Amino acid sequence: MLEIRNLQAKAGDREILRGINLTVKPGEVHAIMGPNGSGKSTLAGVLAGRDSYEVTGGSVTFLGHDLLELDPEERAREGVFLAFQYPVEIPGVGNMYFLRAALNAIRKHRGEEELDAVDFLNLARKKMKLLEMDDSLINRSVNEGFSGGEKKRNEIFQMAVLEPKLAILDETDSGLDIDALKIVSQGVNALRDKDRGIILVTHYQRLLNYIVPDFVHVLSGGRIVKSGGKELALELEDKGYAWIDDTVAV
Amino acid sequence: MAEVKNTAEHQQAYKERYAALGRGAAAHWPAPVQQRRAEAWQAFGALGYPTTRDEDWQQTNLAPLTHIAFSEGRGQVAPELQPRLQGHPFFDLGGPRLVFVNGVFSAELSALENCPAGVTLLSLNEALASGRPTAAAVARHADFQKQALTALNTALFQDGALIEIGRRAVVPAPLQIVYVSTGDQASCASFPRTLIVAAPESQATIVETYLGFGMERSFTNAVTEIVAEANAWVEHCRVQQEGPGAIHISAVQTYQTRDSRLSTHSLALGGELVRNGVNAVLDDEGAEVVLNGLYVLAGQQHCDNHTVLDHAKPNCRSREYYKGILDDQSSSAFNGLILVRKDAQHTDAIQSNKNLILSADATANTRPQLEIYADDVRCTHGATVGQIDAEMLFYMRSRGVGEQDARHLLTYAFANDVLQRIQSTAVRERLEAALFARWNEAQAQRAGQAAKL
Ligand SMILES: Nc1ncnc2c1ncn2[C@@H]1O[C@H](COP(=O)(O)OP(=O)(O)OP(=O)(O)O)[C@@H](O)[C@H]1O
Numbered sequence: 001m002l003e004i005r006n007l008q009a010k011a012g013d014r015e016i017l018r019g020i021n022l023t024v025k026p027g028e029v030h031a032i033m034g035p036n037g038s039g040k041s042t043l044a045g046v047l048a049g050r051d052s053y054e055v056t057g058g059s060v061t062f063l064g065h066d067l068l069e070l071d072p073e074e075r076a077r078e079g080v081f082l083a084f085q086y087p088v089e090i091p092g093v094g095n096m097y098f099l100r101a102a103l104n105a106i107r108k109h110r111g112e113e114e115l116d117a118v119d120f121l122n123l124a125r126k127k128m129k130l131l132e133m134d135d136s137l138i139n140r141s142v143n144e145g146f147s148g149g150e151k152k153r154n155e156i157f158q159m160a161v162l163e164p165k166l167a168i169l170d171e172t173d174s175g176l177d178i179d180a181l182k183i184v185s186q187g188v189n190a191l192r193d194k195d196r197g198i199i200l201v202t203h204y205q206r207l208l209n210y211i212v213p214d215f216v217h218v219l220s221g222g223r224i225v226k227s228g229g230k231e232l233a234l235e236l237e238d239k240g241y242a243w244i245d246d247t248v249a250v
Numbered sequence: 251m252a253e254v255k256n257t258a259e260h261q262q263a264y265k266e267r268y269a270a271l272g273r274g275a276a277a278h279w280p281a282p283v284q285q286r287r288a289e290a291w292q293a294f295g296a297l298g299y300p301t302t303r304d305e306d307w308q309q310t311n312l313a314p315l316t317h318i319a320f321s322e323g324r325g326q327v328a329p330e331l332q333p334r335l336q337g338h339p340f341f342d343l344g345g346p347r348l349v350f351v352n353g354v355f356s357a358e359l360s361a362l363e364n365c366p367a368g369v370t371l372l373s374l375n376e377a378l379a380s381g382r383p384t385a386a387a388v389a390r391h392a393d394f395q396k397q398a399l400t401a402l403n404t405a406l407f408q409d410g411a412l413i414e415i416g417r418r419a420v421v422p423a424p425l426q427i428v429y430v431s432t433g434d435q436a437s438c439a440s441f442p443r444t445l446i447v448a449a450p451e452s453q454a455t456i457v458e459t460y461l462g463f464g465m466e467r468s469f470t471n472a473v474t475e476i477v478a479e480a481n482a483w484v485e486h487c488r489v490q491q492e493g494p495g496a497i498h499i500s501a502v503q504t505y506q507t508r509d510s511r512l513s514t515h516s517l518a519l520g521g522e523l524v525r526n527g528v529n530a531v532l533d534d535e536g537a538e539v540v541l542n543g544l545y546v547l548a549g550q551q552h553c554d555n556h557t558v559l560d561h562a563k564p565n566c567r568s569r570e571y572y573k574g575i576l577d578d579q580s581s582s583a584f585n586g587l588i589l590v591r592k593d594a595q596h597t598d599a600i601q602s603n604k605n606l607i608l609s610a611d612a613t614a615n616t617r618p619q620l621e622i623y624a625d626d627v628r629c630t631h632g633a634t635v636g637q638i639d640a641e642m643l644f645y646m647r648s649r650g651v652g653e654q655d656a657r658h659l660l661t662y663a664f665a666n667d668v669l670q671r672i673q674s675t676a677v678r679e680r681l682e683a684a685l686f687a688r689w690n691e692a693q694a695q696r697a698g699q700a701a702k703l
């Protein structure tokens with residue numbers, strides 16, 4: 001469903017991605033690990049359409065579309081979802097109002113009927129239960145005053161409501177305590193599906209005990225330098241990254 | 251740009267109007283009011299229109315007033331504008347209302363039959379002519395000696411509104427004053443005058459609305475005086491949505507005594523050249539005032555807000571929050587002074603002005619000022635001029651919300667706290683609707699332009 005070929009991107013004059021190749025098929029879970037600053041969030045951002053990066057080469061095809069040609073909202077409507085490493089607070093925009101606007105934009109694009117406030121709230125409550133989210137989040141502004149863990153949970157909650165075809169989770173596990181990690185993983189696992197692709201960006205093997213990936217890739221210096229099965233994560237945990245790519249200082 | 255000139259045509263037009271009023275309606279007003287009218291006329295003669303060399307008018311050039319010899323407008327709304335007026339969200343808020351058309355009282359459009367007990371809504375001219383004691387306070391508070399346009403209004407107003415809220419009266423529905431500048435006659439000028447007196451321990455919401463529909467150049471020069479007596483609670487909303495050719499200059503003068511609470515909301519949406527002054531005097535201990543403002547500008551609109559928080563006595567509290575949203579080539583000025591006089595110990599004042607710029611060609615000027623002569627006070631002020639946050643915008647788009655919708659939501663979110671400070675639900679909801687309607691219209695216009703290109 002996702003085909004990344006020799007993708008290169010820079011921010012300002014700085015080259016960050018230097019030829020990424022990655023194929024994700026429906027139903028697969030790919031974990032991307034790698035040192036700080038290696039380009040993981042850049043890759044996630046380029047896929048979601050963040051405009052602070054300039055794509056300088058390569059291609060990305062998503063379900064037959066040239067993904068790089070689409071605006072961020074068009075990508076979302078086609079089924080791409082990015083859970084942010086640092087979700088932004090948006091004071092004054094209600095969490096539920098925003099999410100309903102997003103869902104309805106996607107439904108409209110798919111030719112489905114838009115949900116009214118009541119139907120939406122019923123759906124949202126079901127998904128909130130799955131993520132054990134507090135009812136008070138209904139009346140709050142998007143991420144405003146949320147704790148770090150609440151923000152990450154809110155990302156997965158949004159994903160559960162929007163039901164994307166490709167979910168990219170950028171360090172959703174970072175900074176979570178074990179209970180929150182379990183809840184978040186449960187939320188993600190509930191969405192595992194034969195038609196859905198998932199890319200997990202993480203620094204920590206612990207997440208992969210709860211969400212077991214089909215593939216693990218190491219991104220370093222803007223390239224995928226090694227790929228393997230889930231056992232690769234364990235090896236990385238033992239030995240760090242230096243044994244793969246001796247240009248990397250750990 | 252050239253400066254405004256006090257041309258002979260002007261002077262002649264104003265002079266005739268002044269004289270005609272003096273022979274007509276004003277001849278029946280109480281002597282002290284006639285006296286103030288005469289002093290104001292002299293003051294305007296001496297001051298003339300302010301120019302940008304005047305420190306308080308640096309940001310607002312009144313040149314467009316120069317070549318217009320303003321005439322009086324018909325006191326009637328043309329039949330084709332009737333549906334737009336009566337269907338306007340701010341025409342009927344469910345309570346009693348006084349309606350004026352081009353400065354002339356309209357009994358047909360007003361609704362005075364369900365006036366609650368303890369409340370008086372009256373044409374100011376009638377109140378003055380019948381010798382109603384409260385009415386004689388008109389022009390006692392708003393300074394016509396130094397403020398040229400307040401002087402002009404004081405000399406030339408022919409009518410306006412008097413609202414009295416009696417002692418301990420508590421009024422549930424908003425009391426309304428609607429001033430319509432029809433804008434379908436060229437160069438029509440009106441000088442609405444409002445006096446609101448809230449007696450001790452009374453409570454009311456007053457909505458003063460300025461509406462206009464036609465495209466013609468019009469000039470509204472309004473002055474409102476509000477007196478909140480001991481322990482009174484007053485919410486005052488001033489909604490200005492005049493037509494695209496309107497020059498609108500207003501002064502709101504508030505005067506508060508002991509323990510009174512006053513919020514005055516200024517919502518500036520319409521007009522081309524707009525200047526709103528608010529001068530709030532806290533003249534006895536325990537008084538609190540909130541100045542809450544929102545200006546939403548597009549096209550070539552210019553809006554200048556000039557506010558003074560005058561802490562004259564100890565232990566008073568003021569809060570001022572003004573926000574501006576500027577699109578296209580619009581421009582704004584904010585000039586806010588917190589003045590703490592020598593006696594006003596334990597003053598607690600906060601002032602803030604924030605501007606959201608939606609276009610590279612829009613400009614917002616902001617100048618908060620403090621003048622403090624007491625030594626034990628807490629005063630803070632701050633001002634910002636910024637744009638829509640790129641990260642918030644990307645976040646919303648990455649969830650599927652279209653760029654324009656996301657911008658509207660973020661713009662609305664910016665304005666939201668100003669709206670939430672309005673306690674009257676009827677007013678708040680209508681404003682929310684008016685803002686959304688405005689943005690949708692702007693979007694439709696842009697889409698139309700894009701389609702033409
Ligand atoms: N907009 C930008 N402008 C300039 N440099 C940038 C920009 N975005 C990222 N970078 C730089 O590019 C490099 C890759 O950043 P990226 O955020 O993709 O790394 P990462 O692998 O996600 O790191 P981490 O594990 O710390 O989240 C870093 O050195 C970062 O400082």
Ligand SMILES: [Mg+2]
Binds near residue numbers: 042170
């Ligand atoms: Mg990162």
